[in-house]
Amino acid sequence: MxxxxxxxxxxxxxxxxxxxxxxxxxxxxxxxxxxxxxxxxxxxxxxxxxxxxxxxxxxxxxxxxxxxxxxxxxxxxxxxxxxxxxxxxxxxxxxxxxxxxxxxxxxxKTTELLATIRQAIAYYDLVVENRRLYEETRAQNEELEIANRKLVDMYQLQREFTSTVSHELRTPLASIKTAVDLVARKMLGDVTNEQKEVLDRAKRNVDRLRHLVDDILDLTKIESGKLEMNFQMNDINHVVQEVADSLRDVAQSRGLYLKTELDTRIPRVPFASDRIIQVLNNLLGNAIKFTKEGGITVTSQDRSANNHIVVSVTDTGKGIAEEDIPKLFQKFQQIESPEENEEGGTGLGLAICKEIITRHGGKVVVESAPGKGSTFSFILPIQERRLPFTSK
Ligand SMILES: Nc1ncnc2c1ncn2[C@@H]1O[C@H](COP(=O)(O)OP(=O)(O)OP(=O)(O)O)[C@@H](O)[C@H]1O
Ligand SMILES: [Mg+2]
Structure with missing residues (x-):
C-alpha cells in the first residue's frame, strides 16, 4: 500500500x-x-x-x-x-x-534522525489539531453569541409586548367595572336577585383580572428597572396600622382575628410607602387566604442596634413545607395546584414583594412549619443603604 x-x-x-x-x-x-x-x-x-x-x-x-x-x-x-x-x-x-x-x-545518528522526524510529525499534527479545535470552539462561541443576542432581543420584545398589552387592558377593564357596578347598584333600573348574583360574580372576576394586570405591569416595570420608588422618611407603624385596619373586615368575615403589636420606640426610616403598603397587602392577604382558624398578628420591632427594623406577619394557617420555601418568591409559583387553590391569585405577589424590599436594601425572611402557621418578615435598614437602581 x-x-x-x-x-x-x-x-x-x-x-x-x-x-x-x-x-x-x-x-x-x-x-x-x-x-x-x-x-x-x-x-x-x-x-x-x-x-x-x-x-x-x-x-x-x-x-x-x-x-x-x-x-x-x-x-x-x-x-x-x-x-x-x-x-x-x-x-x-x-x-x-x-x-x-x-x-x-x-x-x-540513525535513531536520532528517526526520532527527530517522528517528533516533528507529532508536533505538526498537534498544531493542526489545536488550530482545528480552536476554530471549532470559536465558531461555536460565535453561534452561541448570536443565539444569545437573539434571545435578549426576543425577551425585550416580549417584555414590551406584555407591558403594552397589560396597559391597554387597564382602561377597558375599568370601564367594564364601572358599568357592572352601575347596573348592580340599580342605577339603571331594578335588578332581580338572580341578576345581582351574576353581576357580583362578574365584578369579582373583573377585580381578579385587574389585580393580575397590575401585578404583571409591576413585574415588567421591575424587570426593566422602571418601578418608581418614592423614598421618604416615614413611620412604619402608621402604615402597618392602616393596612391592618383596611383588611380587618375581610379577616373577621372569615372568622379570623387580625391584630397588631407595634413597637413604639421604632424610629422613622426611609421607605416608599406606596410600595410597602403593596408588600403588606400581599403578606396580609396571603396570611388571610391560607389561614382557616385563629388569625394574623402583625408586629414591628426596633433593631436600631443592628441598624434595622423588622415587620412580621404571623398567621396560624396551613404553613409551608421546608422544600417549598425557595419556590415562594419565584414568579407564577403557587404551592397548591390550581384545583386545590380556592383563593385564586397568580403567584406574583411574593416575587414583587421581594423585589420591592431588595430595592430598599432590605430582606424578606420566611419561617414556617406545615400545620403550625407561617411568619413572613421583612427587614428595612434604618440608615439609608438602598441598592442603586438595578436592571436585569
Ligand atoms: N402565609 C402563607 N401561608 C401558606 N402559604 C403561603 C403563604 N403565603 C404565601 N404562600 C404560598 O406561596 C404562594 C405564592 O404567594 P404569592 O403571594 O406570590 O402568590 P398568590 O398569593 O398565590 O397570588 P398573588 O399574590 O399574585 O395574588 C401562594 O400561592 C401559597 O402557595
Ligand atoms: Mg399573594
Whole structure:
C-alpha cells in the first residue's frame, strides 16, 4: 500500500538522498527526496508535506533561505535544517529567527534522525489539531453569541409586548367595572336577585383580572428597572396600622382575628410607602387566604442596634413545607395546584414583594412549619443603604 508522503528531504548529494530513502523504508509514513530545489517546491505544492528537511550548503540556494521561503508559502510545514559543523552559527540564527524548528548535524545518528522526524510529525499534527479545535470552539462561541443576542432581543420584545398589552387592558377593564357596578347598584333600573348574583360574580372576576394586570405591569416595570420608588422618611407603624385596619373586615368575615403589636420606640426610616403598603397587602392577604382558624398578628420591632427594623406577619394557617420555601418568591409559583387553590391569585405577589424590599436594601425572611402557621418578615435598614437602581 502506498504511504502518504509526509516528509521531504532536500540535499544536493544523491548518495545522501538514497541513504535516507532506505533508512525510512519501514516508517509508517512516506518520504520523498530530491537534489533539486525546484523539484522540492513542486512536491511541497503537490503533497501534504508535514516535515521538510533541507541541507544548508546547496549550490542552487542556501538551506536557510529555502526554509525561509517555505515558511512564507507553507507556514505549517515543520522545517529542519541539515548542517555540517561548520554551519552551526547559521543554523542557530535561523532557529532564533523562527525559520527553523531545529537542526540535525551531519553525520547523523540513525535513531536520532528517526526520532527527530517522528517528533516533528507529532508536533505538526498537534498544531493542526489545536488550530482545528480552536476554530471549532470559536465558531461555536460565535453561534452561541448570536443565539444569545437573539434571545435578549426576543425577551425585550416580549417584555414590551406584555407591558403594552397589560396597559391597554387597564382602561377597558375599568370601564367594564364601572358599568357592572352601575347596573348592580340599580342605577339603571331594578335588578332581580338572580341578576345581582351574576353581576357580583362578574365584578369579582373583573377585580381578579385587574389585580393580575397590575401585578404583571409591576413585574415588567421591575424587570426593566422602571418601578418608581418614592423614598421618604416615614413611620412604619402608621402604615402597618392602616393596612391592618383596611383588611380587618375581610379577616373577621372569615372568622379570623387580625391584630397588631407595634413597637413604639421604632424610629422613622426611609421607605416608599406606596410600595410597602403593596408588600403588606400581599403578606396580609396571603396570611388571610391560607389561614382557616385563629388569625394574623402583625408586629414591628426596633433593631436600631443592628441598624434595622423588622415587620412580621404571623398567621396560624396551613404553613409551608421546608422544600417549598425557595419556590415562594419565584414568579407564577403557587404551592397548591390550581384545583386545590380556592383563593385564586397568580403567584406574583411574593416575587414583587421581594423585589420591592431588595430595592430598599432590605430582606424578606420566611419561617414556617406545615400545620403550625407561617411568619413572613421583612427587614428595612434604618440608615439609608438602598441598592442603586438595578436592571436585569
Ligand atoms: N402565609 C402563607 N401561608 C401558606 N402559604 C403561603 C403563604 N403565603 C404565601 N404562600 C404560598 O406561596 C404562594 C405564592 O404567594 P404569592 O403571594 O406570590 O402568590 P398568590 O398569593 O398565590 O397570588 P398573588 O399574590 O399574585 O395574588 C401562594 O400561592 C401559597 O402557595
Ligand atoms: Mg399573594
Amino acid at each position: 502506498d504511504k502518504d508522503i509526509q516528509v521531504l528531504f532536500v540535499d544536493d548529494e544523491e548518495s545522501i538522498i538514497d541513504g535516507i530513502q532506505r533508512l525510512f523504508i519501514k516508517e509508517p509514513y512516506g518520504i520523498s527526496g530530491t537534489t533539486d530545489v525546484g523539484q522540492a517546491r513542486q512536491i511541497l505544492e503537490r503533497e501534504k508535506i508535514k516535515v521538510l528537511v533541507s541541507d544548508h550548503r546547496m549550490p542552487a540556494m542556501l538551506g536557510v533561505k529555502f526554509l525561509q521561503e517555505t515558511k512564507e508559502k507553507h507556514p505549517d510545514v515543520i522545517r529542519i535544517l541539515f548542517t555540517g559543523y561548520t554551519d552551526f552559527s547559521a543554523a542557530e540564527e535561523a532557529i532564533n529567527l523562527g525559520q527553523v524548528y531545529r537542526f540535525i548535524s551531519k553525520p547523523w
